[in-house]
Amino acid sequence: xxxxxxxxxxxxxxxxxxxxxxxxxxxxxxxxxxxxxxxxxxxxxxxxxxxxxxxxxxxxxxxxxxxxxxxxxxxxxxxxxxxxxxxxxxxxxxxxxxxxxxxxxxxxxxxxxxxxxxxxxxxxxxxxxxxxxxxxxxxxxxxxxxxxxxxxxxxxxxxxxxxxxxxxxxxxxxxxxxxxxxxxxxxxxxxxxxxxxxxxxxxxxxxxxxxxxxxxxxxxxxxxxxxxxx
Numbered sequence: 001x002x003x004x005x006x007x008x009x010x011x012x013x014x015x016x017x018x019x020x021x022x023x024x025x026x027x028x029x030x031x032x033x034x035x036x037x038x039x040x041x042x043x044x045x046x047x048x049x050x051x052x053x054x055x056x057x058x059x060x061x062x063x064x065x066x067x068x069x070x071x072x073x074x075x076x077x078x079x080x081x082x083x084x085x086x087x088x089x090x091x092x093x094x095x096x097x098x099x100x101x102x103x104x105x106x107x108x109x110x111x112x113x114x115x116x117x118x119x120x121x122x123x124x125x126x127x128x129x130x131x132x133x134x135x136x137x138x139x140x141x142x143x144x145x146x147x148x149x150x151x152x153x154x155x156x157x158x159x160x161x162x163x164x165x166x167x168x169x170x171x172x173x174x175x176x177x178x179x180x181x182x183x184x185x186x187x188x189x190x191x192x193x194x195x196x197x198x199x200x201x202x203x204x205x206x207x208x209x210x211x212x213x214x215x216x217x218x219x220x221x222x223x224x225x226x227x228x229x230x
Contacts, residue, residue, distance in 0.1 A: 004163050004194045005029035005052055009061035012047050022047040022218045024061055034195045036209035038202070044218040045198045046167070052196065053086060053165055054078045066162040083112050087156030091168040093148045095140040102127065102136040105154045112159050126154040130184060146177030153184060164188070166197035170204055182207050
């Protein structure tokens, strides 16, 4: 299997800061891997995720995702790349309240140019697979937090992305809903999906991740794979 993510000396500096927010960091993530990025607040976790997503550009070094140098892409190409090759799951769902559940899920597919009927079929398939098909015609505000996060996962997977990025996916959920989302993401990973998640939820990291990277002060302090610290 090849690498879905490759960071080579990636560094992010913000004007006026005495030290970089991140880096230099060199890191590879293999296809089918589930990587948890953990560390204290301000350690560079979100900065790392933003560089991988192409939401921010490195001050130095390179960022390659699914074979593309995302640090070299223009804004239009980046938007298209994210839409087609990266799925996002956020802490606060980011669903559109004036669209039904089914419409929220199919929207990214239609924006990517998928015909409406095919997009609808893919949305229905995912909603059934994730156990929320009965809510297809409902609006997000009528759902529980756990159900809304399931909708968000379905939306993130609708374009069959090479990479799923999850930013604190259980952070806004109660204990029971958080457990449901942990199980859901584990099922998605078991199906072969490459996942990178930023989390403070160590139960999520332990149950899902095949590898855990710990960031401290913008640098990799530990890289644990199958319980072996390198």
